[in-house]
Amino acid sequence: MQGEVNEFKPLIVAFCCNWCSYAGADLAGSSRLSYPADVKIIRVPCSCRVNPLFILRAFQRGADGVIICGCHPGDCHYTTGNYYARRRMTVLFRLLEFMGIDRQRVRVEWVSAAEGAKFALVMNEFAGAVKALGENVKLGDLRCKP
Amino acid sequence: MQTVAERVIARAKELFFSGEVRRVLGWERGEFQHERIPALYETAEQLEKLVYDEYCGPNLSKELIALSKLEGRTLAILKPCDARSLNLLLREYRVDREKVYILGAGCTGMRGRDGLLLKCETCRGKDFPVFDEAIDDEECRKVPDGDRFADVCRIEQMSGDERFLFFRSELSKCIRCNACRNICPACSCNQCVFDNPDSGVSSKASADPFEDSQFHIVRAFHVAGRCTDCGECSRACPQGIPLHLLNRKIIKDIGELYGGYEAGGRSPLIDYRASDGEA
Numbered sequence: 514m515q516g517e518v519n520e521f522k523p524l525i526v527a528f529c530c531n532w533c534s535y536a537g538a539d540l541a542g543s544s545r546l547s548y549p550a551d552v553k554i555i556r557v558p559c560s561c562r563v564n565p566l567f568i569l570r571a572f573q574r575g576a577d578g579v580i581i582c583g584c585h586p587g588d589c590h591y592t593t594g595n596y597y598a599r600r601r602m603t604v605l606f607r608l609l610e611f612m613g614i615d616r617q618r619v620r621v622e623w624v625s626a627a628e629g630a631k632f633a634l635v636m637n638e639f640a641g642a643v644k645a646l647g648e649n650v651k652l653g654d655l656r657c658k659p
Numbered sequence: 660m661q662t663v664a665e666r667v668i669a670r671a672k673e674l675f676f677s678g679e680v681r682r683v684l685g686w687e688r689g690e691f692q693h694e695r696i697p698a699l700y701e702t703a704e705q706l707e708k709l710v711y712d713e714y715c716g717p718n719l720s721k722e723l724i725a726l727s728k729l730e731g732r733t734l735a736i737l738k739p740c741d742a743r744s745l746n747l748l749l750r751e752y753r754v755d756r757e758k759v760y761i762l763g764a765g766c767t768g769m770r771g772r773d774g775l776l777l778k779c780e781t782c783r784g785k786d787f788p789v790f791d792e793a794i795d796d797e798e799c800r801k802v803p804d805g806d807r808f809a810d811v812c813r814i815e816q817m818s819g820d821e822r823f824l825f826f827r828s829e830l831s832k833c834i835r836c837n838a839c840r841n842i843c844p845a846c847s848c849n850q851c852v853f854d855n856p857d858s859g860v861s862s863k864a865s866a867d868p869f870e871d872s873q874f875h876i877v878r879a880f881h882v883a884g885r886c887t888d889c890g891e892c893s894r895a896c897p898q899g900i901p902l903h904l905l906n907r908k909i910i911k912d913i914g915e916l917y918g919g920y921e922a923g924g925r926s927p928l929i930d931y932r933a934s935d936g937e938a
Contacts, residue, residue, distance in 0.1 A: 565880045573873060599931070599938055602938040603912075603937075604912055606938055609876070651823055652872070
C-alpha cells in the first residue's frame, strides 16, 4: 500500500479544442471509458489558440507533459486553425528539443468529437509515456513544487 | 580616389545640406575605440560627428519606426543586413517608405572589441533589398563563405542532456536587461508581453533557472518566421550569450520543413499546406 502512495503520477495538461477534442473527451466520459485522472483538460476555442507561452507556463507550474488536441486537419471549425497550429507546434517542439527538453513530453493529436475511444487511448498512451520519463525537472519552477 | 566610407559621409552631408532630408541617422564615436553608437543628426554642426567605418555594427533600421512618424524625411545609412531588416519592417507597415531616404553603405564586415563580429563571419550577402542609393565597391561585394548553420548543426549533434546543460549555462548568464528584445528589428510590438509585471519574467530578481529559458524561448519564437538573421541579439547581449542560435535553429527548421523565407517575404508560419508533416 505504501508503495502505491509514493508512486509517481504524472501531471498532464491537455489543451483541447472546443469543437472536436473537448467533445471527444466528453464522449469518452459518457461512454464510461477510463483515462488517467492526472490529465487536466483546458478548453481552448481552437488548437491554434495555444500560445507557446501556455505550454511553457504549464511546465513551469509543474506539468510533466503537455498535449494539444485539435480537430483533424481539414475539419477545423475555423477552417484552417489546426493547420497553423501544426506548423507552429512543429517548429516549437523542435526548438524545445534543441534546447535539450525531452521530445516525448509534448505532443499534438487530432481527436474528433466522435472519437471518445481515441481520446481515452491517446491519454492513456501519453500518460504512460510521460510516466516512463519521470518527473519534469528540467522545466519546472522549484518554487511551484509542494 | 575616395573610400566607400568617405563617399557615404560626403553624400549624407550633401543630401542634408540640399534640404532633401531633414535629419540623418548614423553613428557617432562612443567611449571606447571600438564603440559606435547610433546617433541622430539634425544640425550641420552635429553632422560633423557623423562616422562610418569598420566598427559601425549596430543595426539602425528599427529606429526608423519612430523616425518615419516625424515631419520630413530621414536619411538612414544602412548596411546590407540592416536593409534586409528594414525590408521586413516595410512589409509589416511599421515604417513609412516615403518618409525615409535609404543610403545603402557597402560593408566589408564590421568589427567589435574582439575582432570581426559574429554576425559578419556568416554574412548573408551584400545586396540591398531596399535602397534609394547605394554606395559600394568591388571589395564590399565579396561575401565571406561562412556556413551560418554550422554552430546549430554542432549543437544538434550533442545528446539531449548536453544540449540542456549548454543552454542552461548560457542562458543563466542572462541579466534580463532586455537588450536583445530592444535591438531586434522584428520585435516591434508597442505593448510587449514581457512588459507585463504579472508575466513573472520581467525581472531577474524573481527569476528561477527556468524563467531564463522561458524568456528566451518566447523571445525567439515571437520572431519565428520573421527573423532576418541580422545577429543583433547576440551582438547586443552584454553577457555574450549566443542568442542567435535559437533564432537560427528556427530558421533552419523552417527552411527544411516549409521552404525558406527571405526577410520581408511571407512568413511560412502564417501559411500552411494540407500535406505538412505532423508535429
